[in-house]
Amino acid sequence: MINYLRHMAVFARVVDEGSFRGAAKTLNLAPSRISHTVADLEQYLGVTLLYRTTRKLTLTNEGSNFYKHAIEILKNAEAGLNELNALSEQPIGSLRISLPAFLTTSPISSAIADFSKLYPKVSLSLIFTDHIVDILNESLDLSIRVGWLKDSSMLARKLFESRRILVASKAYVSSRDIPYKPSDIVSWDWISFDIRSNSVEFESEHGEKVTISYHSNLSVNSADALVHFAKKGLGLTYIPEQLVDEAIQSGELVHVLPTWKIKSLGYYAVWPNKSRRENLTLLLVRYLAERLANT
Known part of the structure; x- marks a missing residue:
């Protein structure tokens, strides 16, 4: 048997x-x-x-x-x-992990690579997708979530936060009047992310909060696609800052309304309350939290 x-x-x-x-x-x-x-x-x-x-x-x-x-x-x-x-001084086993697709070359992926080198007997299976993943149905041991978590039966640990900024191509911005406040851009073209609503809250440097709703003729399900189509001049989008740093420095993209802040993103490690590989999962979560604490 x-x-x-x-x-x-x-x-x-x-x-x-x-x-x-x-x-x-x-x-x-x-x-x-x-x-x-x-x-x-x-x-x-x-x-x-x-x-x-x-x-x-x-x-x-x-x-x-x-x-x-x-x-x-x-x-x-x-x-x-x-x-x-x-x-054991040398953990052994396997972990199945999901991450948003835009994190393929991020500090999180680099930290996971270093974890793999540190614990070579731990086999890692990484699933990169911008779709919402059901941890239990997909038999995942850990999921990296970006955003702000709602109450759930899952366990979670916040890893870090990152800023989001509003961007558009230099050519697109040049074709419009200079905006000074969020209401000035309501009629602009927008590129939307299909898992979030078509509204966004801004906060001024004086603490004033303003929420606007916008219309979008183009919706995508990938953060990388948001950047690509913004570069093509199809309108505004807001995106994690690290994804557009180089494009802004080169002048390909412009930071629109730089004195107004958009709510930052939280990055979380999420795992089942009764994890099948509890010790390995916690080992990775603690490692990521320590590595990314100053990100």
Whole structure:
């Protein structure tokens, strides 16, 4: 039976993901390999665990009962690894982490690279995406979130804050009257980010707060795309400062309304309350917090 423990883990992942393809993606294996592993397990047990259709997988009664046992075994194995990692001078295991796509070359990614060098026996799987990721459904151990967190059952630690600034291309700004206050730019063209509302709050150097709403003819789902289309002269957008530093220094982009501030962004590490790899997750979170404290 010990030879089939890996088969049980693959079967449990198929159930968690709801498909062979989803399990293959998270396990970095070919879908055909996943299907063969489950079929091999069914042949060994002499029962059908899953009903397969072109649209979905459904657990049989035997599969449902077996899944409960498989999950329990995996939880106990994870608990054992957590205890050993707590005692080990050289942590071992794997972590699956999601980050916004615009952080691919950021200080956070650099810190993760250094963590990997420091703990070479810890395997890291990084998913870069600007889409909102469901930590539990995607079987993530940690997610780096940017913005301001709402109440949730997840655990979180703030890593740092960064400034956002309003920018547009030099040519676009030159074609408009010089703006002095937020109301002057309401009628300008805007490039919007599809996961945030079309309104923005400004604060003057004297503490006056003003919120404006704007219309956008172009909406994107990538922070890098915001920068690209701003450079192309399609209008205003506001973006983390570090993404446009070079473009502003070169004159390709202009900081619009520089005396008015936009609320900064918080950068958080977020993880499940009952993490499967608690000690490894906390090790990485603490490392990131220390490295990025002065960012």
